[in-house]
Amino acid sequence: MEKVRFDFERVFNDVVGQYGIGRDELESTLDKLVDCYRDLVRRHEENELGFMKLPYENFSHLERIASIMRERYSQLILVGIGGSSLGVEAVLNAIFYRQNSNFVVFDNVDPIKFDRLIRHIDFVNACIVVVSKSGTTLETIANFNLIYRIFENVFKEDFSDRIVVITDPVKGPLRKFALSKGLKCFDVPPNVGGRFSVLSAVGIFPFYFMGLDVDSMLKGAKSAITELEGVNKKHPSFMLAAIYYLLYKKGMNINVYMTYIESMEKFVDWFRQLWAESLGKDGKGQTPVKAIGTVDQHSQIQLYNDGPRDKVVTFIVPERSLVDFTIRDPLLEDFKYLNGKSLGNILVASYEGTRDAMTERGIPNATLYLSNIDEEVFGYLFMVYEIAVALSGYLYGVNPFDQPGVERGKEITRSRLSI
Amino acid sequence: MEKVRFDFERVFNDVVGQYGIGRDELESTLDKLVDCYRDLVRRHEENELGFMKLPYENFSHLERIASIMRERYSQLILVGIGGSSLGVEAVLNAIFYRQNSNFVVFDNVDPIKFDRLIRHIDFVNACIVVVSKSGTTLETIANFNLIYRIFENVFKEDFSDRIVVITDPVKGPLRKFALSKGLKCFDVPPNVGGRFSVLSAVGIFPFYFMGLDVDSMLKGAKSAITELEGVNKKHPSFMLAAIYYLLYKKGMNINVYMTYIESMEKFVDWFRQLWAESLGKDGKGQTPVKAIGTVDQHSQIQLYNDGPRDKVVTFIVPERSLVDFTIRDPLLEDFKYLNGKSLGNILVASYEGTRDAMTERGIPNATLYLSNIDEEVFGYLFMVYEIAVALSGYLYGVNPFDQPGVERGKEITRSRLSI
Numbered sequence: 001m002e003k004v005r006f007d008f009e010r011v012f013n014d015v016v017g018q019y020g021i022g023r024d025e026l027e028s029t030l031d032k033l034v035d036c037y038r039d040l041v042r043r044h045e046e047n048e049l050g051f052m053k054l055p056y057e058n059f060s061h062l063e064r065i066a067s068i069m070r071e072r073y074s075q076l077i078l079v080g081i082g083g084s085s086l087g088v089e090a091v092l093n094a095i096f097y098r099q100n101s102n103f104v105v106f107d108n109v110d111p112i113k114f115d116r117l118i119r120h121i122d123f124v125n126a127c128i129v130v131v132s133k134s135g136t137t138l139e140t141i142a143n144f145n146l147i148y149r150i151f152e153n154v155f156k157e158d159f160s161d162r163i164v165v166i167t168d169p170v171k172g173p174l175r176k177f178a179l180s181k182g183l184k185c186f187d188v189p190p191n192v193g194g195r196f197s198v199l200s201a202v203g204i205f206p207f208y209f210m211g212l213d214v215d216s217m218l219k220g221a222k223s224a225i226t227e228l229e230g231v232n233k234k235h236p237s238f239m240l241a242a243i244y245y246l247l248y249k250k251g252m253n254i255n256v257y258m259t260y261i262e263s264m265e266k267f268v269d270w271f272r273q274l275w276a277e278s279l280g281k282d283g284k285g286q287t288p289v290k291a292i293g294t295v296d297q298h299s300q301i302q303l304y305n306d307g308p309r310d311k312v313v314t315f316i317v318p319e320r321s322l323v324d325f326t327i328r329d330p331l332l333e334d335f336k337y338l339n340g341k342s343l344g345n346i347l348v349a350s351y352e353g354t355r356d357a358m359t360e361r362g363i364p365n366a367t368l369y370l371s372n373i374d375e376e377v378f379g380y381l382f383m384v385y386e387i388a389v390a391l392s393g394y395l396y397g398v399n400p401f402d403q404p405g406v407e408r409g410k411e412i413t414r415s416r417l418s419i
Numbered sequence: 420m421e422k423v424r425f426d427f428e429r430v431f432n433d434v435v436g437q438y439g440i441g442r443d444e445l446e447s448t449l450d451k452l453v454d455c456y457r458d459l460v461r462r463h464e465e466n467e468l469g470f471m472k473l474p475y476e477n478f479s480h481l482e483r484i485a486s487i488m489r490e491r492y493s494q495l496i497l498v499g500i501g502g503s504s505l506g507v508e509a510v511l512n513a514i515f516y517r518q519n520s521n522f523v524v525f526d527n528v529d530p531i532k533f534d535r536l537i538r539h540i541d542f543v544n545a546c547i548v549v550v551s552k553s554g555t556t557l558e559t560i561a562n563f564n565l566i567y568r569i570f571e572n573v574f575k576e577d578f579s580d581r582i583v584v585i586t587d588p589v590k591g592p593l594r595k596f597a598l599s600k601g602l603k604c605f606d607v608p609p610n611v612g613g614r615f616s617v618l619s620a621v622g623i624f625p626f627y628f629m630g631l632d633v634d635s636m637l638k639g640a641k642s643a644i645t646e647l648e649g650v651n652k653k654h655p656s657f658m659l660a661a662i663y664y665l666l667y668k669k670g671m672n673i674n675v676y677m678t679y680i681e682s683m684e685k686f687v688d689w690f691r692q693l694w695a696e697s698l699g700k701d702g703k704g705q706t707p708v709k710a711i712g713t714v715d716q717h718s719q720i721q722l723y724n725d726g727p728r729d730k731v732v733t734f735i736v737p738e739r740s741l742v743d744f745t746i747r748d749p750l751l752e753d754f755k756y757l758n759g760k761s762l763g764n765i766l767v768a769s770y771e772g773t774r775d776a777m778t779e780r781g782i783p784n785a786t787l788y789l790s791n792i793d794e795e796v797f798g799y800l801f802m803v804y805e806i807a808v809a810l811s812g813y814l815y816g817v818n819p820f821d822q823p824g825v826e827r828g829k830e831i832t833r834s835r836l837s838i
Contacts (some may be wrong), residue, residue: 146762
């Protein structure tokens with residue numbers, strides 16, 4: 001994809017020294033991944049897995065309903081958490097970053113946050129999209145319940161037209177409720193895990209509702225797959241899986257994503273979930289850490305540069321600026337050199353300074369350059385990282401599609417609430 | 420302090436097993452800290468350090484100017500980054516979380532963010548506070564320069580009345596500029612590092628301007644110090660320093676702060692800087708990681724519970740809810756048990772479930788309970804953590820007050836921009 005470029009040159013030991021990886025070991029790891037990828041494709045053919053099939057689905061029914069609702073309502077209230085909200089937020093926050101976009105996400109059960117959000121609801125123009133794959137997510141059910149009752153109070157008449165439920169096609173209490181009330185209901189395919197579901201109805205319905213170019217997003221996702229045809233070992237999914245794994249094996253248990261595009265912060269949150277939940281098991285896993293450039297140059301870089309050698313850093317950097325501001329007539333004598341320089345120039349120079357200083361100190365780092373932030377780019381990135389983490393599962397020897405480590409906490413929570 | 424309670428019970432090996440610490444080793448580490456604390460006090464008496472003296476300063480000149488400006492202007496534009504913005508944001512975001520507060524922070528040099536922020540400036544009512552201890556912070560100078568020129572264009576007349584500069588009392592290009600233009604100028608004491616400066620003019624002026632109870636904040640900070648009188652080894656500053664250090668020595672190179680109060684997110688960012696920049700040096704240091712409960716239960720807990728034993732987790736939890744919302748008549752059959760339960764109940768039960776499951780798996784964890792989020796609490800927490808990190812420096816054998824590891828990146832950035 002032309003708009004997306006990965007640069008992995010600074011992860012090699014012939015560039016960054018002993019904490020880097022060897023070009024040979026990368027080659028042999030990439031070789032291993034060829035069979036893993038074939039297995040991934042086979043599991044899709046056998047319908048055990050579904051996320052790689054999503055870009056080829058027909059979503060015209062979602063488009064139709066979304067466009068009808070869009071004519072009637074202008075505010076989207078998304079009720080969902082984790083895989084049911086992070087991907088949607090990643091896209092909407094970035095694309096509507098400079099505008100006052102009309103969507104509100106109820107994820108947490110923090111009452112102070114609920115109070116803040118509820119003040120922003122424009123009832124007359126609002127519709128609710130409630131998303132839970134299992135239909136049993138405690139936070140989502142609680143938030144939906146409260147919002148539903150508030151709507152009941154406000155409208156005093158049937159408002160079921162304003163609700164869309166996205167959940168398992170058959171199972172779960174949310175599907176049951178939706179059926180009993182005759183609510184519009186869309187499916188999360190059972191063979192697609194929550195954190196892999198952004199290109200299912202989970203994301204696609206909100207994207208249509210917000211007026212995004214879904215075709216372009218699916219096109220981006222497809223190109224991530226077609227670029228792999230014939231198995232291209234230099235494909236970013238292969239490279240990400242192999243490089244991060246080899247660095248993890250060398251003791252880098254921390255994977256920093258430092259974005260110099262602030263509007264991509266929520267994308268990093270999406271990545272954080274994908275990486276942590278998929279690979280963090282059996283005593284293994286790399287802890288993803290979000291950082292913001294240049295802000296965290298003044299907060300974390302001292303530690304990254306001089307602290308323990310436990311990190312690989314990936315920068316997200318704009319290849320060009322969509323908007324920029326240029327300094328003319330610097331106010332301060334000592335900063336005459338800023339004359340004619342733009343914020344974009346300073347941002348990129350700051351990234352380069354940070355990257356080069358880090359490289360000199362031997363800290364493996366990579367860069368993801370984006371020349372645009374649009375639907376196609378997101379579709380591509382989602383699929384690249386989903387395939388990457390699936391491939392990583394083979395290398396780590398863990399199942400990237402489950403999350404057994406969260407059950408016990410839920411059980412305790414339920415029992416405390418049931419008293 | 421009554422409103423703040425730390426619970427460190429779940430860090431001990433007789434509670435969490437082999438990854439916990441021994442009560443004996445904690446005792447002996449706390450004993451060591453007694454002399455370190457005395458040294459810290461001595462360095463303050465000799466004026467080598469200044470942060471512990473800040474709560475005793477007289478800030479009436481700031482109060483006077485702030486109250487005059489507050490009458491004229493309602494919007495605060497803060498231009499600063501790192502230690503010049505994080506503490507201020509921590510307080511203002513939390514205290515004004517439910518309102519539309521009238522302050523804007525220009526930290527980054529991301530042009531997309533600048534464009535978004537500049538749209539929110541209410542020129543007629545705006546004043547600018549520009550903060551840089553050295554007076555040479557690239558991002559701050561660039562943002563200030565751009566905003567200054569925009570104001571020039573808007574006002575076509577003298578607007579120097581709207582500007583406050585906070586910087587070194589004598590040195591630096593920003594002080595020089597302020598003097599040449601006759602701008603109001605306040606000092607960052609030379610013996611107070613940026614990340615320790617929130618209780619100097621850096622924070623105090625904005626707090627007065629925003630109408631906060633500064634006396635109460637300073638009172639909170641003082642109580643953190645007076646509680647130490649006679650050297651109380653169970654003081655949270657002692658406990659935080661000793662416990663995190665001992666866990667770090669046991670291989671926990673990641674220090675997770677998981678806040679179940681979303682409005683405390685920026686406080687975690689403040690802590691992140693304090694911890695990372697102060698201790699991340701000489702190959703040592705613990706990487707602070709921010710997490711949000713309950714949101715990250717659906718994103719990171721799988722990794723925390725089943726991944727490598729490289730983490731200590733500290734939860735921030737409300738002791739009571741200032742506002743709450745109760746579920747009546749649960750909509751879903753399976754969730755009848757939520758009847759009469761509030762969001763606050765669900766939040767706390769979720770924390771308890773997460774904490775107990777983590778404890779069962781032997782992951783050391785602590786809890787910071789807050790029964791209120793006000794100026795006094797912030798003053799107390801700032802001072803507790805600043806003393807804690809200063810004491811940690813002795814244990815790590817590093818100087819917590821410098822940041823040599825960021826210079827090289829700045830140098831490269833400057834040389835790239837000077838071409």
